[in-house]
Amino acid sequence: MRLTIDLSSRMSVNTDSGDVSAAQFMGVDMHKVFSGKKGDWGTAVVQGYVTRIDNQKKHPGFFEGPDDWELVYRIVNFNYTALARGRFNIRVGHFEIPYELEHLINTNGTLRDYMHGRNMGVKGDWGVGGNGDFDKLEYEVALSRGSGNAYFSTGNPYILAGRVGTPRDQRVVTGFSYIVGDIARPGTPRLVLHRTRFGPDIQVHRGPWSVLGEASYGRDAGTGVFNGLVELDWHTPRESWLIYTQTRFFNQVIATRWDDAGSALVGVRFAPGGHWAFSAQIGQELTAFGAAARGGVGSIQIRYRL
Amino acid sequence: MRQLITSLLWLALAAAASSTAWAQAYCALRDPVRQVYELYPGATSYRSIVRTVGAKHRLIIAERLPFTMHFTELGRHTLYAALDGNKPIGLVHVRSERGQWGLVEIAWATDLDMRIVDFKFQRCRERAKSLLDTEEFRAQLIGKGVGDLVGMLNSDYSGVNPSFLQVPAGAEKLAAVVIRCGAKTLAANEVVWGEDLKEIRHLNRGLAAFEGAESVQAVTDPYSSDVRAAVEAALQGVSSAIDRSDVAVLRVRGGNNSLLGTVVRTSSDIDGQRLTKWWSVDT
Numbered sequence: 001m002r003l004t005i006d007l008s009s010r011m012s013v014n015t016d017s018g019d020v021s022a023a024q025f026m027g028v029d030m031h032k033v034f035s036g037k038k039g040d041w042g043t044a045v046v047q048g049y050v051t052r053i054d055n056q057k058k059h060p061g062f063f064e065g066p067d068d069w070e071l072v073y074r075i076v077n078f079n080y081t082a083l084a085r086g087r088f089n090i091r092v093g094h095f096e097i098p099y100e101l102e103h104l105i106n107t108n109g110t111l112r113d114y115m116h117g118r119n120m121g122v123k124g125d126w127g128v129g130g131n132g133d134f135d136k137l138e139y140e141v142a143l144s145r146g147s148g149n150a151y152f153s154t155g156n157p158y159i160l161a162g163r164v165g166t167p168r169d170q171r172v173v174t175g176f177s178y179i180v181g182d183i184a185r186p187g188t189p190r191l192v193l194h195r196t197r198f199g200p201d202i203q204v205h206r207g208p209w210s211v212l213g214e215a216s217y218g219r220d221a222g223t224g225v226f227n228g229l230v231e232l233d234w235h236t237p238r239e240s241w242l243i244y245t246q247t248r249f250f251n252q253v254i255a256t257r258w259d260d261a262g263s264a265l266v267g268v269r270f271a272p273g274g275h276w277a278f279s280a281q282i283g284q285e286l287t288a289f290g291a292a293a294r295g296g297v298g299s300i301q302i303r304y305r306l
Numbered sequence: 307m308r309q310l311i312t313s314l315l316w317l318a319l320a321a322a323a324s325s326t327a328w329a330q331a332y333c334a335l336r337d338p339v340r341q342v343y344e345l346y347p348g349a350t351s352y353r354s355i356v357r358t359v360g361a362k363h364r365l366i367i368a369e370r371l372p373f374t375m376h377f378t379e380l381g382r383h384t385l386y387a388a389l390d391g392n393k394p395i396g397l398v399h400v401r402s403e404r405g406q407w408g409l410v411e412i413a414w415a416t417d418l419d420m421r422i423v424d425f426k427f428q429r430c431r432e433r434a435k436s437l438l439d440t441e442e443f444r445a446q447l448i449g450k451g452v453g454d455l456v457g458m459l460n461s462d463y464s465g466v467n468p469s470f471l472q473v474p475a476g477a478e479k480l481a482a483v484v485i486r487c488g489a490k491t492l493a494a495n496e497v498v499w500g501e502d503l504k505e506i507r508h509l510n511r512g513l514a515a516f517e518g519a520e521s522v523q524a525v526t527d528p529y530s531s532d533v534r535a536a537v538e539a540a541l542q543g544v545s546s547a548i549d550r551s552d553v554a555v556l557r558v559r560g561g562n563n564s565l566l567g568t569v570v571r572t573s574s575d576i577d578g579q580r581l582t583k584w585w586s587v588d589t
Contacts, residue, residue, distance in 0.1 A: 002332055002356065002382045002457070031332035033384075039391045045333050077335040085351070086339035096333070106334040133339045167340065169429040201376030205431050207407040237404050238378065269546075274381050 006049070006170070008109060008303035021066075025109060029305070030131040047074040047108070052131075061125040064148040072149055074124060076107040079131070082101055087132040091142070094126050094149075098140035098163040099177045100201040100214040101229070106183065111281040111299050112244060115229055119197050119216050121183050122148035125159055139164040146192070147184040150232035155191025156235035157184040165201070173203040179218075194221050198230075199228075208234050224258070226251040242269045246283075254289060262286045277303040338386070341413035341426045344397050346388035349395060353387045353458035355502050359494065367493045371456065373463055373486060375494070376404070381507040385499045387506055388415075392520070393513040394506045396423055400493055407431045410483055415432045418507050422447045422455075422488060434477035438484060446471055447488065450526075455489040508569075512558045515586040521559045528555040528570075547574045565589055 010023045027049030029193045034042040045229045051072045063070050077093025096102060100116040100124070116123045127144025139162070146157030157207055158181050165175025177199060182192035191251045195220035210233040217226050265283030286297040359380050368374035379402070386398040397416045402409040410430045415423040416584040424444060427435055447455070450581075456463075458471040459482060466473050466481045473481040479559050496503065505524075512522030529537075529550055537546075554571040574581050 002335075004332070006331070015533055029332050031335055033354040033356065035353045039353045039389050039392075040337075043337075047331065047333060072332075081337075082351070085343055085349075086337070106331055108331055108333065135340065168336075171431060205433055208434075235408060237406060237408055238376075239409055240378075243353075 002029075002032075004029045004305045006047075006109065006303070006305050008301055010111070010299060010301040012297055013178055015282075015298055016293070017295075018154070019055065019057070021053070022054065023054070024052040025049045025072075026051075027072075039082070041080065043079045043081060045075050045077060045079075047076065048072070049074060049109070058072040060149070070149075070198075084132070085217075087134060089131050091131055092131045093129075093141075094124050095129070095142065095144075096124050097122065097159060097161045097179065098129070098131075099161050099179055099197070100199065100216065101161065101203075102214055103140065103163050103177070104165075104168045104173065104175075104203070105212075109278075109303065111270070111279045111301050112269070115214065115216070115248070118227055118248075118250065119184075120159070120179065120181075120195065121193070122159075123144070123171065124148065126151045127159070129179075133167070136166065137164060138167055146181050152184070152240070155182070155184060155187065157182045157192045159183060162203075171205045175201045177201065177216075195219070195223075208236070220252075224251075224253040226258075229298055240271050242271075243267070244269075250289075252289065259289050260287065261289045261292075275305055277301075277305075279303070311525075313583055316475070321338055337384075338400050338413045338428060340396060340535075341400070341428055342386055342424060343484050344532055345413065345415035345424050348390055349388040351389050352392060352398070353389060355385045355387065355499060356382055357385070357498050357502070359383050359498050363494065363498050366497045367490065369371065370452065370493050370497070371489055373490075375490060383494075383498070385495060385502065392420065392509075394510045397506075399491050401491045401494075405430065405432050405483050405484050406479060409478070410487065412484065412487050412491075416492060416495060418510055420492045420496055422449060422450050422492070424448060425484070426489065428479075432480045432483075433579045434474075434480040437474040437477035438480055439586060443473070444479070445483075450488075452489050452492045455485050455492070458485050508554060508556050511571070511584055512556045512569050514537065514561070515569050515584075516558050516560070518560040519566055520561060521563075522569075523557045523559070525555040525557060528553050543564050547576065548572045549574060 005287045006027050006029045008025045012021045018209035027047060032044045033040055034259040049072045051070050053063055054067050056066045059066060073094045077091050077095045080090045097120060103115045107113045108235045125144035125146060125148055127142050129140060129142030130138035141162035144159045145151055147158045160181060161179040163175050163177040164306060166173050180196045182194050185191060185193045191294060195218065199216040201214040212231040213226040217230040219225060227250050229246055231244055231246045234240045234243060235242045247264050251260045252259055263283055263285045265281055269277060269279045271277040280299040285294040288294045343349060364375045364380060387394045388396045388398060398495055400412055400413045402411050407433045411428040413426045413428045415421055427439060460467050464482060465478050508524055509522050513519045535582055550574040556569040558566045558569060560566045567586060570585040572583050
């Protein structure tokens with residue numbers, strides 16, 4: 001079994017208003033493989049984090065306000081692996097929705113992030129799914145509750161999602177993802193938001209450089225949406241330093257015509273050993289929908305795993 | 307200020323503790339499923355054995371090899387035993403070695419006597435990868451042990467010795483990375499998973515010895531007083547040359563827990579050579 005206490009502290013500054021916010025995460029990260037005489041038959045991952053936010057005006061819906069404590073389940077699931085030599089496994093519990101880059105590059109607890117929030121509004125969800133590896137491809141499909149961190153059925157939300165792609169350890173990785181669902185929106189008249197998305201993702205790794213990209217087309221309650229992201233990475237040979245830049249674009253039908261917005265960010269992560277990781281990131285909205293003000297955020301994070 | 311104090315308190319608590327950890331969240335861990343079944347096509351499953359590679363192991367490996375692990379390589383690692391039914395048929399271990407452009411991850415298949423069976427690049431960003439991902443290069447490593455691999459490196463272990471390893475032009479640096487990685491893998495498997503390997507070897511020998519074998523159980527005290535008396539009576543004062551501190555006796559059982567026979571491993575030192583023999587005795 002692998003068991004780690006994971007502590008991190010994050011501070012962010014809104015570069016326009018000067019507002020300072022903070023988030024503290026203290027959790028347990030556990031990984032256990034279950035084996036019998038005839039081999040492994042399952043893997044459990046449990047990541048539960050007591051999370052404190054202070055002055056977080058934009059926060060996930062499961063926090064009750066900008067200053068709050070919450071127990072956040074990042075990943076809590078069991079993957080049954082004894083069926084078909086890794087070609088068909090069954091996962092049950094709380095897992096990341098299998099969609100585009102986030103499915104391959106885990107960003108739970110890091111400043112670096114992809115577009116799950118923008119595309120789905122939830123990152124992890126409670127449900128059941130199938131996953132597996134073949135010689136030339138891997139896949140994961142899942143049917144989940146659509147309620148995110150907490151399991152509830154008000155409004156009967158659900159998410160059906162899947163990604164199929166080439167093996168993630170190659171120098172060029174491509175994939176295609178699809179989701180459809182009624183995603184929980186407590187407090188809104190319909191209680192759910194019907195969303196669809198589909199699109200490709202790609203990673204190209206050459207020497208110390210990587211280029212990653214994803215694009216999603218779909219609808220939010222019948223309204224057209226087209227989002228995308230391009231990331232350029234550079235790392236040192238021991239991979240203790242990572243520098244990345246992201247350019248994000250958002251297109252949405254607003255009052256019968258397409259409008260667009262975009263943002264860019266640059267980040268750095270220094271992980272000198274097995275325990276510490278220091279990160280910093282600064283992002284700026286380049287264009288905004290309609291007449292909305294453009295904002296920017298700078299963040300730093302210290303993380304320690306013991 | 308309260309936020310800052312809280313943050314510092316948490317981090318101070320963390321810094322006060324010390325253990326091996328994994329810098330990446332565990333949800334990112336994935337078994338080398340594809341590599342295990344490519345390296346052992348006859349495997350029906352595999353069993354993970356997770357152990358901590360600690361500073362003491364690093365020192366022992368430094369005594370066996372002219373180079374050792376970097377501190378960042380310490381932590382919890384997995385050795386995979388490829389199984390045919392419940393019989394171990396080989397081992398797979400994935401190691402990372404620093405390359406020119408990032409970490410090179412290689413899945414190594416070894417037999418139970420710590421000889422190379424094959425390898426697969428799991429993750430490699432070096433251009434020279436395609437030059438080494440060939441049957442010709444692989445063939446030079448198959449069957450080799452730790453000493454053979456170290457002998458393939460040059461005097462400062464940064465490159466290869468062309469007298470013992472043929473490498474296509476342009477792939478010399480990556481070849482040295484592969485060889486160092488392979489030597490560390492063989493050494494680490496023996497040093498870190500030594501007790502597990504003993505069990506795996508026993509299971510392999512025991513299940514292979516008798517048709518219908520389903521389980522193997524080691525006898526904890528093979529030299530009981532009764533056995534000692536019987537051996538002395540049989541030998542009548544003549545030395546058997548068997549090292550009694552290194553004897554394993556395995557009871558092999560089949561269906562309904564029926565005893566099929568016994569497997570015995572003996573070791574002797576003859577003319578300075580360690581000679582190990584396996585004996586199968588039916589009921």
